[in-house]
Amino acid sequence: xxxxxLTTFIVISLLLVACSDxxxxxxxxxxxxxxxxxxxxxxxxGQGQPVSGEFTKFDFETGEITNSDxxxxxxxxxxxxxxxxxxxxxxxxxxxxxxxxxxAILNATFSEVEEVPxxxxxxxxxxxxFAVPTGxxxxxxxxxxxxxxxxxxxxxxxxxKTTEDRYAKIEILSYYKDAPTDIDPxxxxxxxxxxxxxxxxxxxxxxxx
Amino acid sequence: MxxxxxxxxxxxxxxxxxxxxxxxxxxxxxxxxxYDLDEVVITATRSERQRKDIPMPVKILxxxxxxxxxxxxxxxxxxxxxxxxxxxxxxxxxxxQMQGINSEYIMILxxxxxxxxxxxxxxxxxxxxxxxxxxxxxxKGPSSSLYGxxxxxxxxxxxxxxxxxxxxxxxxxxxxxSFETSDVNLSAQQKLNDFSYSIFLNxxxxxxxxxxxxxxxxxxxxxxxxxxxxxxxxxxxENLNTAxxxxxxxxxxxxxxxxxxxxxxxxxxxxxxxxxxxxxxxEFYFTQYRADQLIIDPITDEELFNSDFDQRLFRPExxxxxxxxxxxxxxxxxxxxxxxxxxxxxxxxxxxxxxxxYAQYSFSPLKKLIxxxxxxxxxxxxxxxxxxxxxxAIYKLNDNISIKASVGSGFKAPxxxxxxxxxxxxxxxxxVVGNRVEEAxxxxxxxxxxxxxxxxxxxxLGQPLEAESSTGINFxxxxxxxxxxxxxxxxxxxxxxxxxxxxxxxxxxxxxxFGYINRDNIYTTxxxxxxxxxxxxxxxxxxxxxxxxxxxxxxxxxxxxGEIFIRxxxxxxxxxxDRSDYFGLPNRSRHLANFKIFYNxxxxxxxxxxxxxxxxxYALFDTNGNAVIDNFDNSFVDGFSVLNLTLSKTLFEKYSxxxxxxxxxxxxxxxxxxxxxxxxTGKIQYQL
Numbered sequence: 060x061x062x063x064x065l066t067t068f069i070v071i072s073l074l075l076v077a078c079s080d081x082x083x084x085x086x087x088x089x090x091x092x093x094x095x096x097x098x099x100x101x102x103x104x105g106q107g108q109p110v111s112g113e114f115t116k117f118d119f120e121t122g123e124i125t126n127s128d129x130x131x132x133x134x135x136x137x138x139x140x141x142x143x144x145x146x147x148x149x150x151x152x153x154x155x156x157x158x159x160x161x162x163a164i165l166n167a168t169f170s171e172v173e174e175v176p177x178x179x180x181x182x183x184x185x186x187x188x189f190a191v192p193t194g195x196x197x198x199x200x201x202x203x204x205x206x207x208x209x210x211x212x213x214x215x216x217x218x219x220k221t222t223e224d225r226y227a228k229i230e231i232l233s234y235y236k237d238a239p240t241d242i243d244p245x246x247x248x249x250x251x252x253x254x255x256x257x258x259x260x261x262x263x264x265x266x267x268x
Numbered sequence: 269m270x271x272x273x274x275x276x277x278x279x280x281x282x283x284x285x286x287x288x289x290x291x292x293x294x295x296x297x298x299x300x301x302x303y304d305l306d307e308v309v310i311t312a313t314r315s316e317r318q319r320k321d322i323p324m325p326v327k328i329l330x331x332x333x334x335x336x337x338x339x340x341x342x343x344x345x346x347x348x349x350x351x352x353x354x355x356x357x358x359x360x361x362x363x364x365q366m367q368g369i370n371s372e373y374i375m376i377l378x379x380x381x382x383x384x385x386x387x388x389x390x391x392x393x394x395x396x397x398x399x400x401x402x403x404x405x406x407x408k409g410p411s412s413s414l415y416g417x418x419x420x421x422x423x424x425x426x427x428x429x430x431x432x433x434x435x436x437x438x439x440x441x442x443x444x445x446s447f448e449t450s451d452v453n454l455s456a457q458q459k460l461n462d463f464s465y466s467i468f469l470n471x472x473x474x475x476x477x478x479x480x481x482x483x484x485x486x487x488x489x490x491x492x493x494x495x496x497x498x499x500x501x502x503x504x505x506e507n508l509n510t511a512x513x514x515x516x517x518x519x520x521x522x523x524x525x526x527x528x529x530x531x532x533x534x535x536x537x538x539x540x541x542x543x544x545x546x547x548x549x550x551e552f553y554f555t556q557y558r559a560d561q562l563i564i565d566p567i568t569d570e571e572l573f574n575s576d577f578d579q580r581l582f583r584p585e586x587x588x589x590x591x592x593x594x595x596x597x598x599x600x601x602x603x604x605x606x607x608x609x610x611x612x613x614x615x616x617x618x619x620x621x622x623x624x625x626y627a628q629y630s631f632s633p634l635k636k637l638i639x640x641x642x643x644x645x646x647x648x649x650x651x652x653x654x655x656x657x658x659x660x661a662i663y664k665l666n667d668n669i670s671i672k673a674s675v676g677s678g679f680k681a682p683x684x685x686x687x688x689x690x691x692x693x694x695x696x697x698x699x700v701v702g703n704r705v706e707e708a709x710x711x712x713x714x715x716x717x718x719x720x721x722x723x724x725x726x727x728x729l730g731q732p733l734e735a736e737s738s739t740g741i742n743f744x745x746x747x748x749x750x751x752x753x754x755x756x757x758x759x760x761x762x763x764x765x766x767x768x769x770x771x772x773x774x775x776x777x778x779x780x781x782f783g784y785i786n787r788d789n790i791y792t793t794x795x796x797x798x799x800x801x802x803x804x805x806x807x808x809x810x811x812x813x814x815x816x817x818x819x820x821x822x823x824x825x826x827x828x829x830g831e832i833f834i835r836x837x838x839x840x841x842x843x844x845x846d847r848s849d850y851f852g853l854p855n856r857s858r859h860l861a862n863f864k865i866f867y868n869x870x871x872x873x874x875x876x877x878x879x880x881x882x883x884x885x886y887a888l889f890d891t892n893g894n895a896v897i898d899n900f901d902n903s904f905v906d907g908f909s910v911l912n913l914t915l916s917k918t919l920f921e922k923y924s925x926x927x928x929x930x931x932x933x934x935x936x937x938x939x940x941x942x943x944x945x946x947x948x949t950g951k952i953q954y955q956l
Contacts, residue, residue: 166831197771240838
């Protein structure tokens with residue numbers, strides 16, 4: 060008897076859950092898992108000269124590059140990554156920070172980050188530097204003087220709290236056009252980001268599954 | 269490999285046939301000594317001592333071994349020895365590695381005094397000509413108890429020829445070979461009653477070569493170099509004699525710009541026998557190494573690199589040797605080092621001075637046991653004093669077997685570069701500063717608004733560096749019977765406080781300021797064996813092997829804790845690094861092996877000398893961004909063999925002809941190794 064009752068309960072619950080798809084108030088958006096290839100992040104200057112140039116802004120909500128001055132989450136210029144939260148760092152041509160987005164760097168594999176850790180602190184850009192520290196070995200990449208190769212540090216997962224207060228996890232895979240597995244620093248074009256991310260568009264949800 | 273086996277096979281066949289033919293004329297002497305255990309070594313104990321009585325791993329390369337290879341430079345001959353390999357570091361500087369320990373930590377001596385002029389710590393031994401070398405002594409394991417700083421991994425002592433005969437000994441040889449290489453040697457020596465002299469002159473030049481057309485510039489640029497060396501000796505009495513050794517090396521490399529080197533050594537040694545039991549040695553040594561380098565872009569005439577380097581060392585030392593009886597020996601020494609360096613990458617001329625005292629006691633508590641204990645104390649103007657003890661023992665189980673053990677400590681003081689460098693890379697924009705000038709340079713950069721933020725707390729800037737230090741244990745045995753000789757040694761070297769760079773500040777141009785810090789702890793451990801067999805006086809075979817494990821202890825720990833990741837080479841996704849995929853320190857091969865055949869044909873007055881060297885795969889640097897070398901990096905150099913063959917024939921008593929084939933398997937390697945293909949050299953030698 061008990062078994063039958065339980066089964067009935069489960070069946071009904073499942074029906075309810077299935078029905079809730081049509082119910083706008085309860086809508087749960089699907090967690091998005093995507094790879095962005097060849098996001099171009101050009102810059103002027105560098106190599107000892109003052110750096111300038113527009114940042115390439117990215118919006119997780121649309122999953123695309125954006126020109127919006129406000130509706131962006133993170134932005135790229137050369138090896139520098141800005142976040143739409145905090146204040147200006149003082150570099151030329153940087154976008155104004157218009158929201159309260161933040162970024163954190165975790166040491167883990169991509170799949171291990173199943174949710175935002177409790178009490179996670181998110182850094183923001185400010186006058187003393189970017190939330191993702193610049194320079195080789197400080198933030199997301201290593202630059203090898205001997206080979207002239209910029210490589211994303213393995214095991215660095217960027218956790219983003221977006222402009223809309225949603226969460227995304229990112230793994231940068233390559234800084235070279237078409238993400239070659241064997242990089243030729245003299246041939247392969249640089250400043251082309253390939254990264255994969257998981258974005259949870261649901262308000263209040265901190266999971267990535 | 270097939271070519272190789274054919275060569276070895278033909279060697280053996282030829283020998284057997286020849287032996288069969290020569291059967292009846294073969295001399296039969298049972299007392300033939302196949303191995304010269306009576307060879308005298310000076311480096312291990314700072315007193316002349318027979319090799320069989322030395323408790324440390326020691327190797328001697330005699331004049332005969334050197335000349336039978338036909339090789340010209342010290343790096344070439346050392347590269348053929350078990351457990352020693354010539355390496356090129358990430359910046360392109362060359363040096364030798366021994367027991368997995370880099371050139372920075374191996375002291376090189378010429379006639380017992382140290383050679384200076386290191387580049388990024390490496391000492392390029394192609395500077396040292398072999399033409400007037402009597403023998404080379406190689407001592408493995410920490411030897412700072414006698415030699416102080418730098419002798420952390422071992423000591424190589426290159427002993428020049430001294431006159432022994434009243435007849436004038438005049439020798440000249442001329443060699444010409446691949447890549448327009450020409451080598452000319454001239455030497456003369458004589459002993460006239462109380463006065464003795466020897467002079468040596470060498471000129472080596474090469475047309476250079478280019479292994480990679482895609483890269484600008486030559487792999488090896490054309491160069492000419494000259495070595496002049498002289499020895500003057502005078503015996504004032506039976507108990508008092510003085511010798512003055514002088515050596516000058518000058519090299520000019522043809523590049524776009526200018527590259528010149530000068531290396532000068534002057535030593536005066538006076539030996540005074542105070543009594544039959546007490547001897548004093550007074551030694552004054554001065555050396556100077558200068559290197560001027562100016563690289564100009566051949567197209568734009570832009571100055572790419574400009575470096576002037578001028579290092580001087582003056583070292584007086586006094587040594588007393590006391591032999592109360594045949595079982596005991598006490599050696600004590602005291603000395604000072606005065607070092608100066610002028611370099612355009614430094615703000616001012618910098619100088620060090622240090623004083624040291626050492627003592628060593630050798631005794632025989634049991635009939636078959638020799639024990640040596642000793643230590644050295646170094647004080648230094650720039651860093652903490654160092655005490656380096658060492659103890660070793662040899663036990664002769666019977667006539668054939670000896671057991672050896674030694675344990676010692678070594679250190680290497682922070683060098684001038686690590687203390688005073690002030691260098692900004694003009695193309696990339698990063699800055700490297702020495703420990704002592706950290707505060708001053710940061711202040712200057714801050715005043716120029718070049719500093720974005722400090723990474724380390726300001727009070728940490730300029731915190732003194734400690735000396736790098738090591739503990740080394742060697743344990744082994746040797747077996748020698750008739751035609752058979754076998755040596756086995758197991759070693760472990762733990763090196764603490766290795767000096768590495770760290771980021772101390774971020775610059776406004778997005779680059780970093782690097783400083784030096786004591787950080788890494790590494791170890792190298794393994795075994796080395798040498799086996800040789802003499803069929804008779806005319807055919808000798810030998811086999812050498814080293815197994816090596818060299819790891820960074822903190823990397824091992826981080827891997828254990830799951831803190832190090834790799835990127836899958838195909839998907840580029842991150843995974844955790846497995847301990848089994850951690851390959852170890854850069855430029856270390858797990859296996860090094862050599863195989864040698866020496867075959868003498870007396871009736872032809874000819875010999876053939878074949879040497880095969882194998883080095884298993886190694887990696888040059890990390891390529892996947894996790895700062896350790898793992899099996900997923902793509903900077904691995906595959907294992908390879910180099911086969912060298914020397915053929916020699918003597919004609920008309922006074923002439924001999926040599927044909928030297930280097931790398932006759934034609935294994936080319938570009939990149940850092942820069943191994944050209946086959947090189948053939950012909951040599952004519954004339955001896956008065």
